[in-house]
Amino acid sequence: MGQHFLPGNPPVAITLRKTAQARRISLRISRLDGRVTLTCPLRVSDREALAFAHEKADWLRQNLMSHPGPARVEIGAQMPFEGRMLRIATGPGRLVRPEGDHLLVPGTPDRAAARIAGFLKQAARDRLAEASDHYAARLGRGYNRLSLRDTRSRWGSCTADGGLMYSWRLIMAPPEVLTYVAAHEVAHLAEMNHSDAFWSVVTRLYGDYRAPRRWLREKGSDLHRYHFGG
Structure with a gap:
């Protein structure tokens, strides 16, 4: 180089x-x-x-x-949550919460990014567990565990022993994108490949997946612009 x-x-x-x-x-x-x-x-x-x-x-x-460049997560900045751009602002109480077009963050500004990251990861776990449970029930197959990571190369994966892994940054995408990824990975419980049979399972679980798949291809990398410090 x-x-x-x-x-x-x-x-x-x-x-x-x-x-x-x-x-x-x-x-x-x-x-x-x-x-x-x-x-x-x-x-x-x-x-x-x-x-x-x-x-x-x-x-x-x-x-x-x-090119929009990297975005620092801090008080006064904007960031997406479930597909909506929210302005980060100081808020009362003990918990980070969306309210209207704001994301309210308690505590000192220097801890805002860490608090927001924790909030996003918990929200992602809740939404992805709910979606995975829903699609696994429809498929008639269970999974063994669910884990979250901050991966740039993939949005999710499924292991041969039934372990589901997702990027927690999916919580920043529109809800239909998150649920599509859950359906995609759950479908691998039946088909550990990307054959026509696999895509048939995805369609049976989710429906027409073309729009969320296109969103990830065209806009998904923008979710990695947001830096949480550290």
């Missing part, structure tokens, strides 16, 4: 990555932090790879301008 800069106003930092797996030169902008990675096969010279980036300079800058 190497760090390079595409000249211009402003200059663009590019990480050049060479890998044996690459079959062609490609540019990628991370939707998490806006970093630009230029990937190319081992046989391609740095000069040739950077020339490709120069040719794509206009496209690169246009996309960087539209």
Whole structure:
């Protein structure tokens, strides 16, 4: 790997990555932090790879301008909860709670992000357990455990011994997206694959899954923009 800069106003930092797996030169902008990675096969010279980036300079800058960048979770900021953007504000009492278009957080501002993360994880566990129980009952199969993680590579998984894992960030997505992921993973209790038979089970459990699946593909990575400190 190497760090390079595409000249211009402003200059663009590019990480050049060479890998044996690459079959062609490609540019990628991370939707998490806006970093630009230029990937190319081992046989391609740095000069040739950077020339490709120069040719794509206009496209690169246009996309960087539209990139929202990371979002810090703090008092005064906005963040999604169950598909709705809420303004984070200081609130009374002992519990974080949504109220109208606000997410009210008790305590000192420096603890707001940690309190919100705890609230989201508990809400995610409650909603995902409810949805998983519902779909498992419809399927006629039980699962052994349910766990939450903060995974970037997948929204959920199902192990061969009936363990369900979900990303707790699903609680920030619209409710139909969360329930679709639950139906998807529960369907793996019957079909540990992505065959036509598997998608038939998903359809039987959830119905038409195309819209929530498309939402995850197009907007799901935005949920990882939100930083909770630490």
